[in-house]
Amino acid sequence: MSRNAVQESLYTTIFGTETRAGKTFDVTLIIIILASIAVLMLESVGEMQAKYGDWFFTIEWGFTLFFTVEYALRLYCSPAPKAYAKSFYGIVDLLAILPTYIAMLFPGANYLMAVRLLRVLRIFRVLKLMRYLEESNVLLAALKSSSRKIFIFFYAVMVLVTIFGSLMFVIEGPERGFTSIPYSIYWAIVTMTTVGYGDLVPQTDIGKALASITMLMGYSIIAVPTGIITAQMGQQMTTQRQTTLCPNCSKPGHENDAVFCKFCGSELSQKEKQT
Amino acid sequence: MSRNAVQESLYTTIFGTETRAGKTFDVTLIIIILASIAVLMLESVGEMQAKYGDWFFTIEWGFTLFFTVEYALRLYCSPAPKAYAKSFYGIVDLLAILPTYIAMLFPGANYLMAVRLLRVLRIFRVLKLMRYLEESNVLLAALKSSSRKIFIFFYAVMVLVTIFGSLMFVIEGPERGFTSIPYSIYWAIVTMTTVGYGDLVPQTDIGKALASITMLMGYSIIAVPTGIITAQMGQQMTTQRQTTLCPNCSKPGHENDAVFCKFCGSELSQKEKQT
Amino acid sequence: MSRNAVQESLYTTIFGTETRAGKTFDVTLIIIILASIAVLMLESVGEMQAKYGDWFFTIEWGFTLFFTVEYALRLYCSPAPKAYAKSFYGIVDLLAILPTYIAMLFPGANYLMAVRLLRVLRIFRVLKLMRYLEESNVLLAALKSSSRKIFIFFYAVMVLVTIFGSLMFVIEGPERGFTSIPYSIYWAIVTMTTVGYGDLVPQTDIGKALASITMLMGYSIIAVPTGIITAQMGQQMTTQRQTTLCPNCSKPGHENDAVFCKFCGSELSQKEKQT
Amino acid sequence: MSRNAVQESLYTTIFGTETRAGKTFDVTLIIIILASIAVLMLESVGEMQAKYGDWFFTIEWGFTLFFTVEYALRLYCSPAPKAYAKSFYGIVDLLAILPTYIAMLFPGANYLMAVRLLRVLRIFRVLKLMRYLEESNVLLAALKSSSRKIFIFFYAVMVLVTIFGSLMFVIEGPERGFTSIPYSIYWAIVTMTTVGYGDLVPQTDIGKALASITMLMGYSIIAVPTGIITAQMGQQMTTQRQTTLCPNCSKPGHENDAVFCKFCGSELSQKEKQT
DSSP, rough: OOOOHHHHHHHHHHTTTSSHHHHHHHHHHHHHHHHHHHHHHHSSSSSHHHHHHHHHHHHHHHHHHHHHHHHHHHHHHHHSSHHHSSSSSHHHHHHHHHHHHHHHHHHHHHSOHHHHHHHHGGHHHHHHHHGGTTHHHHHHHHHHHHHHHHHHHHHHHHHHHHHHHHHHHHHHOOTTTTTTTHHHHHHHHHTTTOOOOOOSSOSSSHHHHHHHHHHHHHHHHHHHHHHHHHHHHHHHHHHHHHHHTTTTEEEEEETTTTTTTTOOBOOOTTTTTOO | OOOHHHHHHHHHHHTTSSSHHHHHHHHHHHHHHOOOOOOOOHSSSSHHHHHHHHHHHHHHHHEEEEEEHHHHHHHHHHHHHHHHHHHHHHHHHTTTTTHHHHHSSSSSSSSOOOHHHHHGGGGGGGGGGGGGGHHHHHHHHHHTHHHHHHHHHHHHHHHHHHHHHHHHHHHOOGGGGGOHHHHHHHHHHHTTTTTTOOSSEEEEEEEEHHHOOOOOHHHHHHHHHHHHHHHHHHHHHHHOSSSOOOOTTTTOOTTTTTOOTTTTOOOOOOGOOOO | OOOOHHHHHHHHTTSSSHHHHHHHHHHHHHHHHHHHHHHHHHHHHHHHHHHHHHHHHHHHHHHHHHHHHHHHHHHHOOHHHHHHHHSSSHHHHHHOOOHHHHHHHOOOOOOOHHHHHHHHHGGGGGGGGGGGTTTTHHHHHHHHHHHHHHHHHHHHHHHHHHHHHHHHHHOOOOGGGGOOHHHHHHHHHHHTTTTTOOOSSSHHHHHHHHHHHHHHHHHHHHHHHHHHHHHHHOOOOOOOOHHOOTTTTTOOOOOOOOOOTTTTTTTTOGGGGOO | OOOHHHHHHHHHHHHSSSSSHHHHHHHHHHHHHHHHHHHHHHHHHHHHHHHHHHHHHHHHHHHHHHHHHHHHHHHHOSSSHHHHHHSSSHHHHHTTTTTHHHHHHHHHHHHHHHHHHHHHHHHGGGGGGGGGGGGHHHHHHEEEEEHHHHHHHHHHHHHHHHHHHHHHHHHHHHGGOSSHHHHHHHHHHHHHTTTOSSSSSSOHHHHHHHHHHHHHHEEEEEEEEHHHHHHHHHHHHHHHHHHOOOOOOOOOOTTTTOSSSSTTBOOTTTTTOOO
């Protein structure tokens, strides 16, 4: 099936960001997404729901229809509809409309868990906004490149909180609030991450001593992953400088924001830059 | 209008810091600013206000008149009064005196919100102190140069707290204190930033599990922006830069071995190099 | 005693990870370890223990017998059984089975401290999992290489919390909850590590001022060890090192351009350089 | 006055750490310091004081006499007694004995503030321990070299908490616990440093929004000083490598733990190394 002019034009507007129409579309979409999230939040406030419940119902259907049309158009004009449907943003776009339709199928009590879940899942529309901030990819890439190290750090923290939580269960015991090992592990996480709710605190002297060790450990070991990630990023930035060569004089060492070669003044080819 | 000798002399004293008179003026001003902030703080203490309210009123008018004269003199002796009035410190200087005058126009009940706000806005005089610490500009520059990255980090954190907060609203629900999505997002922020007030804590087992994930995430991802900022600063500090500007596009920040401008490709004049 | 074929084959399966059988064994072991920890956690929940206590007892014996056989086989097939038994994982493997046997010797009341401790010590089986994540060694190495610096940081923090805690004891005193110096030091640790349970807070104005200083100090000094560790790691990662050992003193870690050993001054043999 | 043999010998034992006698003296002193701190801590526990008060009194006098003799001997054998008396450790040594003597002059009620202060000041003996950990100087040097930056960070944080605290005072007001500006600033410090006691939390919606901004700011800006300090330390470590030259071949770039030149194998002069 060959693509026609309508599809091409729609594609430039909906997926592109260079044209005037594309920019207008994007700004409109951002505003509508934010509005739909705002409505969802207001809806969750008891008094608001009691007072304006009917309005919210109507407005929400308006948003859902708009996002449904948007999703249909994206499928229609995309050169590879299947790839889009399976992509991260394709799934997010689908999830943005599904809950309202499913909720329609199960009418009834308003605040049952399942219904509330469906209503709230619409909050994932916030992910649609990520498309509009290029740099969010930089952060995601940074998280991804260090994900293995962060995972190991998680793993080490998990082992530590399991051990500290279990010891605390033995020391304080159910009679002082540490009712089970999983709950004691929850305490250890609250303590080690330095959150410290204070809903569960040690009461014996040994318990306080162990809690102190847990805190000091949590306070100190955060320096290790920070160090690893920072060192790696510093190296990545240096590598980037070393691997960007001038197409004219082949010299490396250009800064990341350089457009022209600092040695011969010729323009640096954009293809070779990977910033 | 040509500047006369009085203006020149005042300018050196008020804006300058090299002369003896300039230094005396600066030290006096710092002491008066600190005194005015101290008075404002004491004024906010109920018992103090009840006891010494009249004294505070008189003293505050003294401070306001002093700062009014200072502002007038700065405007008078500045070679570019308009530019000063529009500058950051010009606005701060004006804000330091306005609240007292406006409060005079609306006498009456002492602790109404609006009046309290006007009284407290005088606290911004603290910003006048920033003029006297050169290095505060270093920190501001550091914040500015990494503001885009910090903003993206903020954005990512906002998306995460929106999702975690909403899920928590579904799991715990209004019957356990999570009365609305905005309030649940507040909980998510308190938890993710590892503040952990403890005024709102999960009570179900699933809620505690989700809270644990939120905490561990907040504890870990702080390493990413720290890493990015540190790596960038490290590179900036290790790169020796010329003090010269590009003769064509006037942009600074060229490395020592640069012969051509990295922004526009024109040759950097060797005479202007000073390193 | 020469090793026979059975020992060799078992060794490849149990200690190795390259063969198909070895991988199957490892995956099975991981699942059983996780299952045994899960059972232990459920066992600690009062209601579960009351309901399924007998089942847990039987299952736990199953796990213990399995780990006993595993330990025996490891001892049998290891080329150096004594070295294995004394190694970190050898001791962990032994600790994974001992508590159940010891608990058998002391039957009786279920929730006495000692019995609970024995039951919970089985949680250390979680350490057996560390064998299966190579990178955990990277983290351990990072912790080890910076352990001296972290220790000094600990030491400095200990001195600070001792002083701040003692001053707080004097300021607030037993009548406001700070009943003794050790307990006040516990407060100082909770505050300085930014955990902030809130179970003990200053109530006088001077106490609040001192607490503010403690918090700001805890908030700031964390930057120092992070900085030290990060800088050291950055340098270690950027330095390209030879894989060769010094022929005289056998120390590793020489840089690529090194011709002589930096520790003993003897010439590094060029044949052994492999970079 | 020329120094005699007794003075020389005492000096080597008390101030030195190389001889066997010097080491024995140091270890003994560390044990006695720790013991005296332990006694002080036990003394602060109400029940202990009630039960063993007389014993503590006697033991404390023993410690004080011992430290008095130590101080006298240090003064006697030091080649520059005045310089020692004015040095950091000289003052610490004096402070370690003074409180007991002063307390003797003012007998009477046990738990008056002033008496308690005198008793507790003995805790500063903990500072005597710093003499025995060489690396504590490394940390102190690190803190000192970055003290200006940490101070500016403090200063910026102070400005921020003043502004946030004052705004919160206006928003929440005395009727919701924010009784005065200083107390609201205390809240801002508790929040911004991510300690989060929870003894004072915002209750209005605007208050919660402002608190969220305060938390996110505190969570993010910690990355800036960490970045600055880390970058500076990295540079210091590089500089150290560059400025250590081999006395034989004059080449720079030796690692910090190098004893021999890696290029020519000659020993690096210890005088030129500054680690």
